[in-house]
Amino acid sequence: MTQPARDERDYFERIYTVVQAVPSGKVATYGDIATIVGDGCDARVVGHALGALGARSATVPWQRIINRTGGISLTGHGQKELLEAEGVGFDERGQARMDLHHWSGPSEDWARARGFQPLPAPTAKPAAAQLSLF
């Protein structure tokens, strides 16, 4: 009974909370936020929530949320510059370096306390492949 009522499905508020958990200098994808929120939340919903921020855009680091390809979906708002100001590096293709600034997700304690869930596997790749980058 201590479980938060899912009836309301306040995706917006939840998404805002998760986005606020993203530290400066880090970036997260819409899909990651959706996964953390869980409960059938999808990347599309995250985009809607951020689009409905309105005046709350000043209290929610929406700039740290980018698409899966590491590119900026929204242009004209200086999102890329904002991220660069936070220390996020971009490549010539205008895409953020996910391998360097991709948020690992919230801690299990934080997530569980909020009723969310941590990321299952951010970027599981065999370390052996790293050796043969040449």
Place this chain on the structure above:
DNA sequence: ATATTGACGGACC
């Protein structure tokens, strides 16, 4: 209540 859109993601070619 139904149809269309949308700050996406993943699969396919």
Place this chain on the structure above:
DNA sequence: CGGTCCGCCAATA
């Protein structure tokens, strides 16, 4: 590696 198509879910008209 890049562009394209389909799919998922909610909000809005």
